Amino acid sequence: MDKVKEIVNQVIVRGDDALIELTSKFDKVKLINLNATIDELREASDSLSEDVKISIDRIWDQLKNFHDSVKPPNIGGGRDGIYFGIIWRAIEKVGIYVPGGLKSYPSTLMMAGIPAKVAGVSEIYVCSPSRNGKVDPALAYVALKLGVKSMYKVGGAQAIAAMAFGTKTVTKVDKIVGPGNLFVQAAKFLVSDKVGIDGIEGPTELVIIADDSAKPELIVKDLMAQGEHGPSTFLVFISWNDSLLEKVNGILESLSKGNSSDMNFYLVKAKDQADAVDIANRISPEHLSLYVRNPRELLSLVRNTGAVSMGYTPPAIIDYAAGPNHILPTNGWSRFRGGITVYDFLKPIMYADAMSPSKDLVRASITLAKYEGFQIHGESIGERYE
Numbered sequence: 001m002d003k004v005k006e007i008v009n010q011v012i013v014r015g016d017d018a019l020i021e022l023t024s025k026f027d028k029v030k031l032i033n034l035n036a037t038i039d040e041l042r043e044a045s046d047s048l049s050e051d052v053k054i055s056i057d058r059i060w061d062q063l064k065n066f067h068d069s070v071k072p073p074n075i076g077g078g079r080d081g082i083y084f085g086i087i088w089r090a091i092e093k094v095g096i097y098v099p100g101g102l103k104s105y106p107s108t109l110m111m112a113g114i115p116a117k118v119a120g121v122s123e124i125y126v127c128s129p130s131r132n133g134k135v136d137p138a139l140a141y142v143a144l145k146l147g148v149k150s151m152y153k154v155g156g157a158q159a160i161a162a163m164a165f166g167t168k169t170v171t172k173v174d175k176i177v178g179p180g181n182l183f184v185q186a187a188k189f190l191v192s193d194k195v196g197i198d199g200i201e202g203p204t205e206l207v208i209i210a211d212d213s214a215k216p217e218l219i220v221k222d223l224m225a226q227g228e229h230g231p232s233t234f235l236v237f238i239s240w241n242d243s244l245l246e247k248v249n250g251i252l253e254s255l256s257k258g259n260s261s262d263m264n265f266y267l268v269k270a271k272d273q274a275d276a277v278d279i280a281n282r283i284s285p286e287h288l289s290l291y292v293r294n295p296r297e298l299l300s301l302v303r304n305t306g307a308v309s310m311g312y313t314p315p316a317i318i319d320y321a322a323g324p325n326h327i328l329p330t331n332g333w334s335r336f337r338g339g340i341t342v343y344d345f346l347k348p349i350m351y352a353d354a355m356s357p358s359k360d361l362v363r364a365s366i367t368l369a370k371y372e373g374f375q376i377h378g379e380s381i382g383e384r385y386e
């Protein structure tokens with residue numbers, strides 16, 4: 001936090017100069033321009049292979065369909081002489097952080113950008129660390145498809161500070177969303193008194209619960225798949241079946257021989273299915289896989305997680321194409337929030353039109369206003385309706 005505070009302060013005080021310096025220090029990139037020009041985006045996007053473009057288009061369609069189905073309608077109704085309702089208004093300016101330290105994440109730009117578009121956000125800005133000052137071709141392709149206002153080649157805590165406070169080049173936004181490493185998430189938390197944030201979406205977490213219907217090789221594959229995100233990934237396998245735990249342990253041990261992998265795995269022995277879900281609920285992981293015969297039954301016991309892969313479903317298909325989001329809460333935040341949906345980009349504006357409120361409702365308001373010591377509140381109601 002102290003380190004990140006220092007980075008954030010540098011951006012507040014020295015703006016673009018700090019962004020250039022910090023990018024050189026942490027990313028070893030000498031930026032000539034912070035903002036990718038439209039020509040730069042087009043050139044990068046044009047260099048993308050046709051099969052990746054087609055894959056992005058196909059996944060886009062699936063994600064858009066999912067988020068369209070989630071978007072709430074405006075509500076209007078009434079009771080006791082009062083007309084009331086909700087108008088959902090999109091947030092105006094949204095900044096999306098797309099991680100890019102160890103890997104490239106065009107899928108993440110879709111996961112945040114598509115629900116933002118569906119919600120009706122008018123200005124989308126993107127920050128992502130570049131490779132040698134160049135924008136990732138797939139990221140450029142998705143950014144153009146989204147019609148982003150600007151894409152900045154800046155990553156880390158400095159990118160979050162720039163979008164929260166604004167600099168000469170970077171536009172100050174109303175809300176910042178998106179995953180990233182510890183520095184990025186700590187920065188989001190620090191600036192959250194000045195700008196909206198979507199929560200904490202840090203290093204990936206996966207808990208797998210499996211029974212004897214599961215293939216041990218696939219359990220290991222799913223754990224290692226999420227382990228690809230980097231050394232901070234949190235990987236847990238829970239079962240009550242000794243033989244399955246031993247098989248998974250055996251495969252992991254044989255794979256680790258002579259291999260300097262930095263992945264860590266936790267194997268947990270539960271008493272039974274219900275105990276396994278209870279342990280998972282207490283962990284509150286980002287991803288939960290119910291690799292069991294009866295995933296729907298177990299789902300009814302799940303309290304805390306970002307997304308559930310049911311039965312044979314690999315968690316990685318949620319990362320790309322299933323429809324639900326892969327931007328999910330970590331660090332126990334799934335106890336009180338879920339993954340990104342259109343609701344992260346919408347505000348409910350509530351209204352009431354009290355043309356002829358019922359007498360008892362008017363009386364009740366005046367009585368309670370008096371009780372609270374708000375005499376004039378009561379009078380402003382009484383003078384109209386009594």
Ligand SMILES: NC(=O)c1ccc[n+]([C@@H]2O[C@H](COP(=O)([O-])OP(=O)(O)OC[C@H]3O[C@@H](n4cnc5c(N)ncnc54)[C@H](O)[C@@H]3O)[C@@H](O)[C@H]2O)c1
Binds near residue numbers: 183184201229286
């Ligand atoms: N929870 C989710 O929804 C979700 C989704 C996708 C990815 N992720 C996670 O996002 C993370 C991506 O991390 P990443 O590192 O690859 O990319 P990143 O873009 O989050 O971080 C890279 C940036 O970190 C900064 N940085 C690196 N070392 C630093 C240091 N010592 N001091 C200050 N700043 C420093 C650099 O400026 C760099 O640009 C992974 O942990 C992955 O698991 C989570």
Ligand SMILES: N[C@H](CO)Cc1c[nH]c[nH+]1
Binds near residue numbers: 105
């Ligand atoms: N598993 C990550 C967090 O849900 C998302 C991701 C992006 N690309 C691959 N995986």
Ligand SMILES: [Zn+2]
Binds near residue numbers: 225226316
């Ligand atoms: Zn993943």
